[in-house]
Amino acid sequence: MTPRGLDVLLVDDHAVVRSGVRLMLGDAPDIHVTGEAASASQAISLVEKQHFDVALVDIALPGRNGLDLLQALRRQNPGMAVLILSTYSEEIYAIRALRLGAAGYLTKDSAGATLIEAIRKAANGLRYVSPGLTERLAGMLTGAPSGSHENLSNRELEVLKMIAVGKSLVDIAQLMHLSPKTVTTYRTRILEKIGVRTNVELARYAAENGLL
Structure with missing residues:
Protein backbone atom coordinates (compact mmCIF):
# COMPACT_ATOMS: atom_id res chain seq x y z
CA MET A 1 0.00 0.00 0.00
CA THR A 2 1.34 3.40 -0.99
CA PRO A 3 0.71 6.57 1.08
CA ARG A 4 -2.14 7.51 -1.21
CA GLY A 5 -3.94 4.17 -0.92
CA LEU A 6 -4.27 0.88 -2.77
CA ASP A 7 -2.76 0.41 -6.23
CA VAL A 8 -4.84 -1.87 -8.45
CA LEU A 9 -3.99 -3.62 -11.73
CA LEU A 10 -6.90 -4.37 -14.11
CA VAL A 11 -6.41 -7.33 -16.45
CA ASP A 12 -9.15 -7.72 -19.06
CA ASP A 13 -8.97 -7.85 -22.85
CA HIS A 14 -12.03 -5.59 -23.25
CA ALA A 15 -11.32 -1.88 -22.88
CA VAL A 16 -14.97 -1.14 -22.15
CA VAL A 17 -14.90 -3.54 -19.17
CA ARG A 18 -11.77 -1.91 -17.79
CA SER A 19 -13.40 1.49 -18.18
CA GLY A 20 -16.51 0.29 -16.36
CA ASP A 27 -16.39 5.98 -5.32
CA ALA A 28 -13.47 4.73 -3.22
CA PRO A 29 -10.88 7.47 -2.56
CA ASP A 30 -8.37 4.93 -1.24
CA ILE A 31 -8.40 2.73 -4.37
CA HIS A 32 -6.52 3.73 -7.52
CA VAL A 33 -6.23 1.89 -10.83
CA THR A 34 -2.57 2.44 -11.65
CA GLY A 35 -2.15 -0.21 -14.34
CA GLU A 36 -4.14 -1.93 -17.08
CA ALA A 37 -3.35 -4.99 -19.19
CA ALA A 38 -5.23 -6.70 -22.03
CA SER A 39 -3.35 -10.01 -21.80
CA ALA A 40 -1.43 -12.21 -19.40
CA SER A 41 1.93 -11.26 -20.90
CA GLN A 42 1.17 -7.55 -20.50
CA ALA A 43 0.13 -8.13 -16.88
CA ILE A 44 3.32 -10.02 -16.06
CA SER A 45 5.41 -7.27 -17.66
CA LEU A 46 3.65 -4.55 -15.64
CA VAL A 47 4.06 -6.41 -12.36
CA GLU A 48 7.80 -6.62 -13.05
CA LYS A 49 7.98 -2.82 -13.33
CA GLN A 50 5.34 -1.48 -10.93
CA HIS A 51 3.98 -2.06 -7.46
CA PHE A 52 0.40 -3.25 -7.14
CA ASP A 53 -1.49 -4.23 -4.01
CA VAL A 54 -4.27 -6.06 -5.84
CA ALA A 55 -4.76 -7.43 -9.36
CA LEU A 56 -8.27 -7.87 -10.79
CA VAL A 57 -7.99 -10.64 -13.38
CA ASP A 58 -10.50 -11.91 -15.94
CA ILE A 59 -10.46 -15.64 -16.72
CA ALA A 60 -11.18 -15.42 -20.46
CA LEU A 61 -7.95 -13.80 -21.65
CA PRO A 62 -6.43 -14.30 -25.10
CA GLY A 63 -3.70 -16.91 -25.14
CA ARG A 64 -2.96 -17.72 -21.51
CA ASN A 65 -6.14 -17.86 -19.41
CA VAL A 82 -5.22 -11.53 -6.97
CA LEU A 83 -8.99 -11.29 -7.33
CA ILE A 84 -10.79 -13.03 -10.18
CA LEU A 85 -13.47 -10.92 -11.87
CA SER A 86 -15.30 -12.99 -14.46
CA THR A 87 -18.45 -13.41 -16.52
CA TYR A 88 -18.51 -17.08 -15.49
CA SER A 89 -20.68 -18.04 -12.53
CA GLU A 90 -19.16 -19.09 -9.23
CA GLU A 91 -20.21 -22.70 -9.85
CA ILE A 92 -17.69 -23.06 -12.67
CA TYR A 93 -14.46 -21.53 -11.44
CA ALA A 94 -14.71 -20.00 -7.95
CA ILE A 95 -13.53 -22.91 -5.81
CA ARG A 96 -10.86 -23.77 -8.37
CA ALA A 97 -9.58 -20.17 -8.28
CA LEU A 98 -9.49 -20.11 -4.47
CA ARG A 99 -7.53 -23.35 -4.41
CA LEU A 100 -4.98 -21.78 -6.77
CA GLY A 101 -4.47 -18.85 -4.40
CA ALA A 102 -7.03 -16.25 -5.46
CA ALA A 103 -8.06 -13.77 -2.77
CA GLY A 104 -11.64 -13.95 -4.01
CA TYR A 105 -13.95 -14.53 -6.95
CA LEU A 106 -16.50 -12.04 -8.24
CA THR A 107 -18.75 -12.01 -11.26
CA LYS A 108 -18.90 -8.95 -13.50
CA ASP A 109 -22.46 -8.19 -12.44
CA SER A 110 -21.27 -7.56 -8.87
CA ALA A 111 -22.18 -4.20 -7.35
CA GLY A 112 -19.51 -1.53 -7.06
CA ALA A 113 -19.69 -1.66 -3.27
CA THR A 114 -19.02 -5.40 -3.36
CA LEU A 115 -15.99 -4.95 -5.60
CA ILE A 116 -14.60 -2.23 -3.33
CA GLU A 117 -15.14 -4.43 -0.27
CA ALA A 118 -13.35 -7.33 -1.96
CA ILE A 119 -10.34 -5.20 -2.93
CA ARG A 120 -9.97 -3.82 0.60
CA LYS A 121 -10.20 -7.30 2.10
CA ALA A 122 -7.70 -8.73 -0.36
CA ALA A 123 -5.22 -5.93 0.28
CA ASN A 124 -5.40 -6.72 4.00
CA GLY A 125 -4.58 -10.37 3.50
CA LEU A 126 -8.17 -11.60 3.75
CA ARG A 127 -10.37 -13.43 1.26
CA TYR A 128 -13.62 -12.25 -0.20
CA VAL A 129 -16.17 -15.07 -0.36
CA SER A 130 -19.84 -14.50 -1.27
CA PRO A 131 -22.57 -16.00 0.94
CA GLY A 132 -23.48 -18.51 -1.77
CA LEU A 133 -19.89 -19.65 -2.17
CA THR A 134 -19.51 -19.91 1.61
CA GLU A 135 -22.28 -22.52 1.62
CA ARG A 136 -20.60 -24.51 -1.15
CA LEU A 137 -17.27 -24.43 0.63
CA ALA A 138 -18.89 -25.62 3.86
CA GLY A 139 -20.06 -28.72 2.04
CA MET A 140 -16.61 -29.42 0.62
CA LEU A 141 -14.43 -29.31 3.73
CA THR A 142 -13.19 -32.82 3.04
CA GLY A 143 -12.29 -32.01 -0.58
CA ALA A 144 -14.06 -32.38 -3.92
CA PRO A 145 -16.43 -35.35 -3.94
CA SER A 146 -15.97 -38.24 -6.34
CA GLY A 147 -17.54 -37.43 -9.69
CA SER A 148 -17.05 -33.68 -9.35
CA HIS A 149 -15.70 -31.27 -11.98
CA GLU A 150 -13.60 -29.79 -9.17
CA ASN A 151 -11.31 -32.81 -9.70
CA LEU A 152 -10.54 -31.74 -13.28
CA SER A 153 -7.46 -29.83 -14.34
CA ASN A 154 -7.98 -26.41 -15.95
CA ARG A 155 -7.41 -27.88 -19.41
CA GLU A 156 -9.81 -30.75 -18.73
CA LEU A 157 -12.49 -28.31 -17.64
CA GLU A 158 -12.07 -26.33 -20.87
CA VAL A 159 -12.44 -29.53 -22.90
CA LEU A 160 -15.49 -30.60 -20.89
CA LYS A 161 -17.26 -27.31 -21.62
CA LEU A 169 -12.70 -33.41 -30.85
CA VAL A 170 -11.08 -32.11 -34.05
CA ASP A 171 -12.60 -28.65 -33.49
CA ILE A 172 -11.44 -28.66 -29.87
CA ALA A 173 -7.93 -29.66 -30.92
CA GLN A 174 -7.76 -26.73 -33.35
CA LEU A 175 -9.12 -24.23 -30.81
CA MET A 176 -6.72 -25.35 -28.09
CA HIS A 177 -3.73 -25.88 -30.43
CA LEU A 178 -3.49 -29.54 -29.43
CA SER A 179 -3.42 -32.81 -31.35
CA PRO A 180 -6.70 -34.74 -31.66
CA LYS A 181 -4.99 -37.61 -29.81
CA THR A 182 -4.29 -35.35 -26.83
CA VAL A 183 -7.89 -34.14 -26.77
CA THR A 184 -9.09 -37.75 -26.91
CA THR A 185 -6.93 -38.47 -23.85
CA ARG A 204 -26.28 -33.26 -19.03
CA TYR A 205 -23.81 -33.06 -16.15
CA ALA A 206 -22.52 -29.71 -17.43
CA ALA A 207 -26.04 -28.30 -17.68
CA GLU A 208 -27.06 -29.55 -14.23
CA ASN A 209 -23.95 -28.07 -12.62
CA GLY A 210 -24.12 -24.66 -14.27
CA LEU A 211 -21.04 -25.14 -16.44
CA LEU A 212 -22.60 -23.86 -19.67
Whole structure:
Protein backbone atom coordinates (compact mmCIF):
# COMPACT_ATOMS: atom_id res chain seq x y z
CA MET A 1 0.00 0.00 0.00
CA THR A 2 1.34 3.40 -0.99
CA PRO A 3 0.71 6.57 1.08
CA ARG A 4 -2.14 7.51 -1.21
CA GLY A 5 -3.94 4.17 -0.92
CA LEU A 6 -4.27 0.88 -2.77
CA ASP A 7 -2.76 0.41 -6.23
CA VAL A 8 -4.84 -1.87 -8.45
CA LEU A 9 -3.99 -3.62 -11.73
CA LEU A 10 -6.90 -4.37 -14.11
CA VAL A 11 -6.41 -7.33 -16.45
CA ASP A 12 -9.15 -7.72 -19.06
CA ASP A 13 -8.97 -7.85 -22.85
CA HIS A 14 -12.03 -5.59 -23.25
CA ALA A 15 -11.32 -1.88 -22.88
CA VAL A 16 -14.97 -1.14 -22.15
CA VAL A 17 -14.90 -3.54 -19.17
CA ARG A 18 -11.77 -1.91 -17.79
CA SER A 19 -13.40 1.49 -18.18
CA GLY A 20 -16.51 0.29 -16.36
CA VAL A 21 -14.49 -1.11 -13.47
CA ARG A 22 -12.58 2.15 -13.15
CA LEU A 23 -15.88 4.01 -12.88
CA MET A 24 -17.16 1.59 -10.23
CA LEU A 25 -14.01 2.11 -8.18
CA GLY A 26 -14.26 5.87 -8.46
CA ASP A 27 -16.39 5.98 -5.32
CA ALA A 28 -13.47 4.73 -3.22
CA PRO A 29 -10.88 7.47 -2.56
CA ASP A 30 -8.37 4.93 -1.24
CA ILE A 31 -8.40 2.73 -4.37
CA HIS A 32 -6.52 3.73 -7.52
CA VAL A 33 -6.23 1.89 -10.83
CA THR A 34 -2.57 2.44 -11.65
CA GLY A 35 -2.15 -0.21 -14.34
CA GLU A 36 -4.14 -1.93 -17.08
CA ALA A 37 -3.35 -4.99 -19.19
CA ALA A 38 -5.23 -6.70 -22.03
CA SER A 39 -3.35 -10.01 -21.80
CA ALA A 40 -1.43 -12.21 -19.40
CA SER A 41 1.93 -11.26 -20.90
CA GLN A 42 1.17 -7.55 -20.50
CA ALA A 43 0.13 -8.13 -16.88
CA ILE A 44 3.32 -10.02 -16.06
CA SER A 45 5.41 -7.27 -17.66
CA LEU A 46 3.65 -4.55 -15.64
CA VAL A 47 4.06 -6.41 -12.36
CA GLU A 48 7.80 -6.62 -13.05
CA LYS A 49 7.98 -2.82 -13.33
CA GLN A 50 5.34 -1.48 -10.93
CA HIS A 51 3.98 -2.06 -7.46
CA PHE A 52 0.40 -3.25 -7.14
CA ASP A 53 -1.49 -4.23 -4.01
CA VAL A 54 -4.27 -6.06 -5.84
CA ALA A 55 -4.76 -7.43 -9.36
CA LEU A 56 -8.27 -7.87 -10.79
CA VAL A 57 -7.99 -10.64 -13.38
CA ASP A 58 -10.50 -11.91 -15.94
CA ILE A 59 -10.46 -15.64 -16.72
CA ALA A 60 -11.18 -15.42 -20.46
CA LEU A 61 -7.95 -13.80 -21.65
CA PRO A 62 -6.43 -14.30 -25.10
CA GLY A 63 -3.70 -16.91 -25.14
CA ARG A 64 -2.96 -17.72 -21.51
CA ASN A 65 -6.14 -17.86 -19.41
CA GLY A 66 -6.75 -16.06 -16.14
CA LEU A 67 -6.23 -19.11 -13.92
CA ASP A 68 -2.79 -19.68 -15.42
CA LEU A 69 -2.05 -15.98 -14.94
CA LEU A 70 -3.24 -16.19 -11.33
CA GLN A 71 -0.65 -18.87 -10.62
CA ALA A 72 2.09 -16.95 -12.46
CA LEU A 73 1.36 -13.73 -10.57
CA ARG A 74 1.31 -15.54 -7.23
CA ARG A 75 4.76 -16.95 -8.00
CA GLN A 76 6.03 -13.63 -9.34
CA ASN A 77 4.78 -11.50 -6.46
CA PRO A 78 3.42 -13.46 -3.46
CA GLY A 79 2.66 -10.21 -1.65
CA MET A 80 0.17 -9.05 -4.27
CA ALA A 81 -3.41 -10.26 -3.88
CA VAL A 82 -5.22 -11.53 -6.97
CA LEU A 83 -8.99 -11.29 -7.33
CA ILE A 84 -10.79 -13.03 -10.18
CA LEU A 85 -13.47 -10.92 -11.87
CA SER A 86 -15.30 -12.99 -14.46
CA THR A 87 -18.45 -13.41 -16.52
CA TYR A 88 -18.51 -17.08 -15.49
CA SER A 89 -20.68 -18.04 -12.53
CA GLU A 90 -19.16 -19.09 -9.23
CA GLU A 91 -20.21 -22.70 -9.85
CA ILE A 92 -17.69 -23.06 -12.67
CA TYR A 93 -14.46 -21.53 -11.44
CA ALA A 94 -14.71 -20.00 -7.95
CA ILE A 95 -13.53 -22.91 -5.81
CA ARG A 96 -10.86 -23.77 -8.37
CA ALA A 97 -9.58 -20.17 -8.28
CA LEU A 98 -9.49 -20.11 -4.47
CA ARG A 99 -7.53 -23.35 -4.41
CA LEU A 100 -4.98 -21.78 -6.77
CA GLY A 101 -4.47 -18.85 -4.40
CA ALA A 102 -7.03 -16.25 -5.46
CA ALA A 103 -8.06 -13.77 -2.77
CA GLY A 104 -11.64 -13.95 -4.01
CA TYR A 105 -13.95 -14.53 -6.95
CA LEU A 106 -16.50 -12.04 -8.24
CA THR A 107 -18.75 -12.01 -11.26
CA LYS A 108 -18.90 -8.95 -13.50
CA ASP A 109 -22.46 -8.19 -12.44
CA SER A 110 -21.27 -7.56 -8.87
CA ALA A 111 -22.18 -4.20 -7.35
CA GLY A 112 -19.51 -1.53 -7.06
CA ALA A 113 -19.69 -1.66 -3.27
CA THR A 114 -19.02 -5.40 -3.36
CA LEU A 115 -15.99 -4.95 -5.60
CA ILE A 116 -14.60 -2.23 -3.33
CA GLU A 117 -15.14 -4.43 -0.27
CA ALA A 118 -13.35 -7.33 -1.96
CA ILE A 119 -10.34 -5.20 -2.93
CA ARG A 120 -9.97 -3.82 0.60
CA LYS A 121 -10.20 -7.30 2.10
CA ALA A 122 -7.70 -8.73 -0.36
CA ALA A 123 -5.22 -5.93 0.28
CA ASN A 124 -5.40 -6.72 4.00
CA GLY A 125 -4.58 -10.37 3.50
CA LEU A 126 -8.17 -11.60 3.75
CA ARG A 127 -10.37 -13.43 1.26
CA TYR A 128 -13.62 -12.25 -0.20
CA VAL A 129 -16.17 -15.07 -0.36
CA SER A 130 -19.84 -14.50 -1.27
CA PRO A 131 -22.57 -16.00 0.94
CA GLY A 132 -23.48 -18.51 -1.77
CA LEU A 133 -19.89 -19.65 -2.17
CA THR A 134 -19.51 -19.91 1.61
CA GLU A 135 -22.28 -22.52 1.62
CA ARG A 136 -20.60 -24.51 -1.15
CA LEU A 137 -17.27 -24.43 0.63
CA ALA A 138 -18.89 -25.62 3.86
CA GLY A 139 -20.06 -28.72 2.04
CA MET A 140 -16.61 -29.42 0.62
CA LEU A 141 -14.43 -29.31 3.73
CA THR A 142 -13.19 -32.82 3.04
CA GLY A 143 -12.29 -32.01 -0.58
CA ALA A 144 -14.06 -32.38 -3.92
CA PRO A 145 -16.43 -35.35 -3.94
CA SER A 146 -15.97 -38.24 -6.34
CA GLY A 147 -17.54 -37.43 -9.69
CA SER A 148 -17.05 -33.68 -9.35
CA HIS A 149 -15.70 -31.27 -11.98
CA GLU A 150 -13.60 -29.79 -9.17
CA ASN A 151 -11.31 -32.81 -9.70
CA LEU A 152 -10.54 -31.74 -13.28
CA SER A 153 -7.46 -29.83 -14.34
CA ASN A 154 -7.98 -26.41 -15.95
CA ARG A 155 -7.41 -27.88 -19.41
CA GLU A 156 -9.81 -30.75 -18.73
CA LEU A 157 -12.49 -28.31 -17.64
CA GLU A 158 -12.07 -26.33 -20.87
CA VAL A 159 -12.44 -29.53 -22.90
CA LEU A 160 -15.49 -30.60 -20.89
CA LYS A 161 -17.26 -27.31 -21.62
CA MET A 162 -16.54 -27.54 -25.34
CA ILE A 163 -17.69 -31.15 -25.58
CA ALA A 164 -20.85 -30.21 -23.68
CA VAL A 165 -21.81 -27.59 -26.29
CA GLY A 166 -21.30 -30.06 -29.13
CA LYS A 167 -17.84 -29.27 -30.48
CA SER A 168 -16.05 -32.18 -32.12
CA LEU A 169 -12.70 -33.41 -30.85
CA VAL A 170 -11.08 -32.11 -34.05
CA ASP A 171 -12.60 -28.65 -33.49
CA ILE A 172 -11.44 -28.66 -29.87
CA ALA A 173 -7.93 -29.66 -30.92
CA GLN A 174 -7.76 -26.73 -33.35
CA LEU A 175 -9.12 -24.23 -30.81
CA MET A 176 -6.72 -25.35 -28.09
CA HIS A 177 -3.73 -25.88 -30.43
CA LEU A 178 -3.49 -29.54 -29.43
CA SER A 179 -3.42 -32.81 -31.35
CA PRO A 180 -6.70 -34.74 -31.66
CA LYS A 181 -4.99 -37.61 -29.81
CA THR A 182 -4.29 -35.35 -26.83
CA VAL A 183 -7.89 -34.14 -26.77
CA THR A 184 -9.09 -37.75 -26.91
CA THR A 185 -6.93 -38.47 -23.85
CA TYR A 186 -8.44 -35.48 -22.05
CA ARG A 187 -11.93 -36.74 -22.88
CA THR A 188 -11.16 -40.17 -21.47
CA ARG A 189 -9.86 -38.67 -18.22
CA ILE A 190 -12.89 -36.38 -17.96
CA LEU A 191 -15.37 -39.21 -18.35
CA GLU A 192 -13.54 -41.21 -15.68
CA LYS A 193 -13.32 -38.33 -13.21
CA ILE A 194 -16.93 -37.21 -13.66
CA GLY A 195 -18.22 -40.77 -13.66
CA VAL A 196 -20.15 -40.73 -16.95
CA ARG A 197 -19.81 -42.78 -20.14
CA THR A 198 -20.97 -40.67 -23.08
CA ASN A 199 -20.86 -37.11 -24.39
CA VAL A 200 -24.62 -36.86 -23.88
CA GLU A 201 -24.24 -37.69 -20.18
CA LEU A 202 -21.37 -35.23 -19.98
CA ALA A 203 -23.51 -32.48 -21.50
CA ARG A 204 -26.28 -33.26 -19.03
CA TYR A 205 -23.81 -33.06 -16.15
CA ALA A 206 -22.52 -29.71 -17.43
CA ALA A 207 -26.04 -28.30 -17.68
CA GLU A 208 -27.06 -29.55 -14.23
CA ASN A 209 -23.95 -28.07 -12.62
CA GLY A 210 -24.12 -24.66 -14.27
CA LEU A 211 -21.04 -25.14 -16.44
CA LEU A 212 -22.60 -23.86 -19.67
